[in-house]
Amino acid sequence: MSKDLHIVKIGGKLINDQASLKEFLVAFHKLDGPKILVHGGGRKATEMSALLGIETKLIDGRRITNKDTLEVAIMIYAGLINKNIVAQLQCMSINAIGMSGADANLIEAHKRPVKDIDYGFVGDIDQVNPKALEGLLAIDITPVLCAITHDGHGQLLNTNADTIAAQVAIAMSKEYDVKLSFCFEYPGVLYDLDSPKMTMSQISEGEFINMKTSGTVNSGMIPKLSNGFDALKGGVGEVSICGIANLSNKENATTLTL
Amino acid sequence: MSKDLHIVKIGGKLINDQASLKEFLVAFHKLDGPKILVHGGGRKATEMSALLGIETKLIDGRRITNKDTLEVAIMIYAGLINKNIVAQLQCMSINAIGMSGADANLIEAHKRPVKDIDYGFVGDIDQVNPKALEGLLAIDITPVLCAITHDGHGQLLNTNADTIAAQVAIAMSKEYDVKLSFCFEYPGVLYDLDSPKMTMSQISEGEFINMKTSGTVNSGMIPKLSNGFDALKGGVGEVSICGIANLSNKENATTLTL
Numbered sequence: 001m002s003k004d005l006h007i008v009k010i011g012g013k014l015i016n017d018q019a020s021l022k023e024f025l026v027a028f029h030k031l032d033g034p035k036i037l038v039h040g041g042g043r044k045a046t047e048m049s050a051l052l053g054i055e056t057k058l059i060d061g062r063r064i065t066n067k068d069t070l071e072v073a074i075m076i077y078a079g080l081i082n083k084n085i086v087a088q089l090q091c092m093s094i095n096a097i098g099m100s101g102a103d104a105n106l107i108e109a110h111k112r113p114v115k116d117i118d119y120g121f122v123g124d125i126d127q128v129n130p131k132a133l134e135g136l137l138a139i140d141i142t143p144v145l146c147a148i149t150h151d152g153h154g155q156l157l158n159t160n161a162d163t164i165a166a167q168v169a170i171a172m173s174k175e176y177d178v179k180l181s182f183c184f185e186y187p188g189v190l191y192d193l194d195s196p197k198m199t200m201s202q203i204s205e206g207e208f209i210n211m212k213t214s215g216t217v218n219s220g221m222i223p224k225l226s227n228g229f230d231a232l233k234g235g236v237g238e239v240s241i242c243g244i245a246n247l248s249n250k251e252n253a254t255t256l257t258l
Numbered sequence: 259m260s261k262d263l264h265i266v267k268i269g270g271k272l273i274n275d276q277a278s279l280k281e282f283l284v285a286f287h288k289l290d291g292p293k294i295l296v297h298g299g300g301r302k303a304t305e306m307s308a309l310l311g312i313e314t315k316l317i318d319g320r321r322i323t324n325k326d327t328l329e330v331a332i333m334i335y336a337g338l339i340n341k342n343i344v345a346q347l348q349c350m351s352i353n354a355i356g357m358s359g360a361d362a363n364l365i366e367a368h369k370r371p372v373k374d375i376d377y378g379f380v381g382d383i384d385q386v387n388p389k390a391l392e393g394l395l396a397i398d399i400t401p402v403l404c405a406i407t408h409d410g411h412g413q414l415l416n417t418n419a420d421t422i423a424a425q426v427a428i429a430m431s432k433e434y435d436v437k438l439s440f441c442f443e444y445p446g447v448l449y450d451l452d453s454p455k456m457t458m459s460q461i462s463e464g465e466f467i468n469m470k471t472s473g474t475v476n477s478g479m480i481p482k483l484s485n486g487f488d489a490l491k492g493g494v495g496e497v498s499i500c501g502i503a504n505l506s507n508k509e510n511a512t513t514l515t516l
Contacts, residue, residue: 051310071338078356079337080329083406083414087360091412097362097390098336102345103355104399132355132399139393141362148341154349156341 005137005176006035008247009165011184012042015081020244024183025085027247029092034137034176036168037096037144039085040161045069045076065120065158073158074100077146085144096142101149102156104132107164109149109157123149123157125164128171166227170234179238180231181253182224187243188254189221197252204257205229228256263395263434264293266505267423269442270300273339278502282441283343285505287350292395292434294426295354296403297343298419303327303334323378323416331416332358335404343402354400359407360414362390365422367407367415381407381415383422386429424485428492437496438489439511440482445501446512447479455510462515463487486514 008028014020028037049056049072057064065073082098089096101107101123109123136143145168147161162182169180188199203211208225211217217225221241228239242253266286272278286295304314307330315322323331340356347354359365359381367381394401403426405419420440427438446457461469466483469475475483479499486497500511 074341075333075337077337078341079333079335083332083336083358083360086358087408087414088412090360090363090408090410095363096360097357098360099355100341100344102341102348105348105353132397135393135397139390141390150345150348152348154346156345 002175002177004033005172005178006031006033006181007038007165007169007172007178008035008181008183009038009161010040011161011182012040013185014183014244015039015042016044020185021085022088024244024247025088025092027244029089029094030248035142036133036137036172037085037142038147038161038165038168039077039081039144040147041073041077041081044081045072048072048076059117059119064118065122067121070121070156070158074148074156078148082144082146089142089144094142095140096144097136098144098146100146100156101159101164105129105152106132106145107149107159107167108152109159110151111155111157121155121157123151123159125149125159125167128167130171130174133168133172134175160223160227162223162227166231166234166236169231169236169239173235173237178236180228180236180240181247182228182239182241183244183247184224184241185243187246187252189225189241193218199252200254201252202255202257205232225256229258232256232258260433260435262291263430263436264289264291264439265296265423265427265430265436266293266439266441267296267419268298269419269440270298271443272441272502273297273300274302278443279343280346282502282505283346283350285502287347287352288506292400294391294395294401294403294430295343296405296419296423296426297335297339298405299331299335299339302339303330306330306334317375317377322376323380325379328379328414328416332406332414336406340402340404347400347402352400353398354402355394356402356404358404358414359417359422363387363410364390364403365407365417365425366410367417368409369413369415379413379415381409381417383407383417383425386425388429388432391426391430392433418481418485420481420485424489424492424494427489427494427497431493431495436494438486438494438498439505440486440497440499441502441505442482442499443501445504445510447483447499451476457510458512459510460513460515463490483514487516490514490516
């Protein structure tokens with residue numbers, strides 16, 4: 001029988017605020033058994049770009065990544081945010097190790113081909129190599145993954161953190177019963193942004209397709225849900241959207257179903 | 259009989275130049291057997307600080323690290339430089355993993371106490387934990403260490419890369435025959451900066467003390483040599499100062515002796 005593995009993706013808004021981040025890390029710390037944290041970038045990369053006079057351009061929530069914005073993404077995601085999270089987890093006696101997709105060749109990607117839009121140095125994932133993660137988990141080390149991948153030819157690439165979480169979850173589901181949680185600022189997917197406690201308990205893929213067609217799903221939720229359904233279809237046992245307070249018990253969280 | 263382990267520290271000036279860095283990584287790649295790379299920061303942190311309007315202050319070659327300069331150091335050392343080196347090594351089929359001292363709790367340090375000078379967020383090393391490094395080397399992963407440590411209470415600290423190299427070498431010498439190389443822009447320690455090919459073949463600790471007293475040693479060499487003698491006294495089998503071209507054969511390199 002395979003073992004449980006929690007994979008938790010923490011979104012940008014929770015990272016922006018030191019108090020929320022701390023609260024999240026305490027909740028993450030309380031999850032039993034082996035676990036992996038995947039983090040997004042948050043506002044800091046945009047702020048740093050602004051300080052350096054680099055224009056930030058987003059299309060459908062995805063950053064257009066030229067050479068300069070890639071450098072900022074590497075500095076902020078793999079450097080500042082990743083190492084601060086690792087240091088805070090160490091302080092809670094979680095033996096964390098921060099990694100990009102280049103480290104231990106964890107995530108190989110290719111630069112997204114230019115069609116209508118040139119996304120620049122954005123990586124689409126080709127392969128997650130689960131062996132290194134399994135080796136680390138086996139010696140009680142907790143991987144903390146940032147949203148940077150590489151192409152195997154020396155080029156680092158910016159990659160959506162929701163996609164990383166989903167693809168890592170799929171790769172790890174061969175050996176583990178994976179529970180994938182997308183943790184954000186609400187307890188689950190809301191019916192209405194004006195009622196931040198009224199969450200949907202379940203969303204099926206069919207309902208998600210209808211929600212997209214009818215425009216009743218917030219654009220920020222689309223990548224999270226798309227990646228969540230990809231994960232389910234790829235063999236991940238449980239996928240949910242939740243907040244910090246219900247990360248462990250999933251009360252009022254939204255569970256995805258096929 | 260214990261196994262050989264190469265630990266190579268690469269200095270800032272070689273990192274500043276992409277062509278030198280590439281040349282170094284090719285030379286590093288050619289070293290047989292398990293190896294660890296330790297890298298300094300180079301000019302990039304100073305440049306980034308300048309771009310962000312942060313003043314850089316050095317005393318005896320050590321950066322005075324306030325909150326802002328620490329953030330820059332983390333971004334540049336643990337982020338940009340570390341991940342670029344890792345991606346380039348992966349491209350040469352070296353399965354590298356980039357780490358700070360916080361990752362896998364590798365290097366615990368404490369904030370340097372304020373005496374005459376307040377160095378700010380500078381860490382003096384308390385302990386290197388060799389187990390994680392041994393575990394990684396055992397599965398053919400090559401650790402790439404940057405000059406950031408942590409205090410175990412959530413605080414990251416800026417730490418001299420020469421010192422990290424020496425202390426990691428000492429910790430690893432319990433299980434390995436460690437060969438520690440400080441690789442910089444000359445083939446060895448020079449008699450005279452005007453004759454960059456005339457290197458000293460050996461320096462004993464007594465000679466080093468005399469050189470310091472007489473002022474005939476360049477101030478930039480002092481931390482490298484001090485750390486080198488610390489390593490020798492701590493049980494490291496071989497310590498040398500070399501360049502890229504003689505990293506492997508040590509021809510014209512300077513060997514330290516007690």
